Structure formats: structure tokens, C-alpha cells
Amino acid sequence: KNQVEQSPQSLIILEGKNCTLQCNYTVSPFSNLRWYKQDTGRGPVSLTIMTFSENTKSNGRYTATLDADTKQSSLHITASQLSDSASYICVVSEGTGNNRKLIWGLGTSLAVNP
Amino acid sequence: EAQVTQNPRYLITVTGKKLTVTCSQNMNHEYMSWYRQDPGLGLRQIYYSMNVEVTDKGDVPEGYKVSRKEKRNFPLILESPSPNQTSLYFCASSLGLLNSPLHFGNGTRLTVT
Numbered sequence: 317k318n319q320v321e322q323s324p325q326s327l328i329i330l331e332g333k334n335c336t337l338q339c340n341y342t343v344s345p346f347s348n349l350r351w352y353k354q355d356t357g358r359g360p361v362s363l364t365i366m367t368f369s370e371n372t373k374s375n376g377r378y379t380a381t382l383d384a385d386t387k388q389s390s391l392h393i394t395a396s397q398l399s400d401s402a403s404y405i406c407v408v409s410e411g412t413g414n415n416r417k418l419i420w421g422l423g424t425s426l427a428v429n430p
Numbered sequence: 431e432a433q434v435t436q437n438p439r440y441l442i443t444v445t446g447k448k449l450t451v452t453c454s455q456n457m458n459h460e461y462m463s464w465y466r467q468d469p470g471l472g473l474r475q476i477y478y479s480m481n482v483e484v485t486d487k488g489d490v491p492e493g494y495k496v497s498r499k500e501k502r503n504f505p506l507i508l509e510s511p512s513p514n515q516t517s518l519y520f521c522a523s524s525l526g527l528l529n530s531p532l533h534f535g536n537g538t539r540l541t542v543t
Contacts, residue, residue, distance in 0.1 A: 359534025
């Protein structure tokens, strides 16, 4: 069964600190892996999309890694800010050609405290 | 401004009263989709459309209908809403599912009493 599992479920850090969120997946065939940020009550916003051949991708203070062999991804947030408080969702695209499906994780809820 | 617009933002209705949630995008995207989000269950896909006049069921299509008569619009229809359809709904669009991100609307919070 295709699944995306994220850990931890929730995380509290102090402003200015770094943190790393984890995503493990069992999706085949793999197409790409995405990270989204979702503020409470708002629609998710895309942070990054990684294909099979990409190991690392950055978007400002967000850096995503992908290990396609172990089927693991991480999202590292550097020098956290209060505005980073949100849910971070890992999504894996499975399938090929026009027959693709997005498999959504349940997200990691991050709280950045002053 | 490139965006996905959903209306209404909040909706309270009663069981059995037909309703429509509108979704419009101005990015000329071919792919559009509806999701519902419930605590502990994450985002679940209701219906999606690869292009005009092409719609397909997602993971939780029961009780919902959609149409795609024009590229920019993808309304979600609840013919006879029930309390278990109380949820936060999101419309999303994308150039495609290859390597393009989904752009989400701001959501519609629906309560069915």
C-alpha cells in the first residue's frame, strides 16, 4: 500500500533555532516528492518539488533532502522565525505518464515560540 | 495576481439543502482538484479534472459532484449535504502533475447541521 509517514507529529522550538522534519514513504512507482507549508485554516503552499535525481533543494531557509534508495526525505528549517509556525506536509507523486496520484502525509505541526 | 478563488469562505447549511462551492483559477491551468481536510485525516481528494470536460473520482467522492465546462472553473456540488460532510474544503489547480506545484485556494469551511 502506498503510504507517506511523517515525524514527529508535532514539534515546538524556540525562535532562531534549527529543526528537521522527516518523511518516509512507500510509494511505487515514484515520480516526485513535494513539501508544502500550511498555515492554520489556509491552503497549503508549495515549498519544493524534488525529482528522483535530486538529493538536495533549497528555498530560502528551507532545505529539503531526498534519499530515493531509503525512501526518506527531510525538511530542514534554519534560523526559525515565528512565521514558520505551521503544518508541513510531505506529498509523494506516484505513477507514470498521465496516470499519477498524490499521496499525502498527515503533516508535522511546528510551533515556533519567542 | 495569479490565484485560485473559492467562494464562499464560510458556509452553514442544513441537511439535504443543495449547495455549490465555486472555484476559479486565472492561471490557465489544465489540472484542478477538490480536497477535504479533517482533523487527523489530512487532505483527501474528492474529485479531480485533467482538462475541460474530463473529471475523475478521487479517494472520497461519495456525496459530491463536479463539473468542468470551462478551463477556469471547477465547482463542487453537494446535492444533499449530510453532517459527515462538515469539513474544510480546498480547491487546487496545477499545470499538470508531472513536476508542477499545486496552487490552493483559501478554503471553504462548511458546516452541515
